[in-house]
Amino acid sequence: MNVFHSALLGLIQGLGEFLPISSSGHLLLARFLLGIQDYSGPAQSMYKVLDILLHVGTLIPLIIVFWKDWWDMLRHPVRNRTLLYLFIASLPTLVMYIAAKKLFPDADGFSVFDSGWFLGASFLITAFFLLVCDIVASHRGSARKNVGFLQAVVMGIFQGIGLIPGVSRSGSTILGGVLSGLDKKKAASFSFMMSAPAILGSLIMEGKDALEEGLFDHMEIFPIAVGILAAALSGYFALRFMLKIVSSVPLCRFAVYLAVIGIVYLIFQLAGSTLFPAFSPVAAAG
Secondary structure, eight states: OOHHHHHHHHHHHHHHHHSTTOHHHHHHHHHHHHTOTTOOTHHHHHHHHHHHHHHHHHHHHHHHHTHHHHHHHHHOTTTOTHHHHHHHHHHHHHHHHHHHHHHOGGGTGGGGGTTSTTHHHHHHHHHHHHHHHHHHHHTOSOOBSSOOHHHHHHHHHHHHHTTSTTSOHHHHHHHHHHHTTBOHHHHHHHHHHHHHHHHHHHHHHHHHHHHHHTGGGGOOHHHHHHHHHHHHHHHHHHHHHHHHHTTTSOTHHHHHHHHHHHHHHHHHHHTTOSSSOOSOHHHHHO
């Protein structure tokens, strides 16, 4: 495995996990541009393992930044209801994940999007979500400062939508929080905390599949460690940055960026470029 590729993908994972731009979408885009999406054999196994373990890197800043919150939740699980609401918020996402697998077994649920055929449209969906979030937040007077049952459920549903590569999990859940009555700062804070159980769940499920497929047999420790470190460092600064600016900086600035790359991606697709897959799940699968 190329150490440079590992470090770059780790950097993208860390930034994309907390900035509302979609880490999964940008990782997929980076693999297309670097020419590593179509690797096969041991090389493909290595990059699949890297994708799984990069989640460890983004889990580290969540533990560091919110350590007081985690500690208080563990010490006072009854008084501090955040842990309960995090559990509630995870349920709609889990239900949507399982339902997609049941309804679309041939496509393996949300995996139908993994080839990147829908990526340009996904970036545009995220851009739309961020614009709506700004509009709702700016036209509303008072907003809730605390998460309740309704907010947890709505944000959990939007987190499920964020399972599509290119649809930002953080952007979607912040929108869900704002639509259900939270102010942007509290919605962002709870959104980032929601990513901890989501990352752990993904790590467990994907790690289990990787073990069964024997993907860890080809693991190279050093480049993977570099990728995890890059994800942890970039994730820490991205998380701190977002918590600092989310109340004062419009999310539409990220929306403009996403709209541009989404449109460019679609133009390449419609022009028949071989760089990206055709805009068709059938063509992508073939």
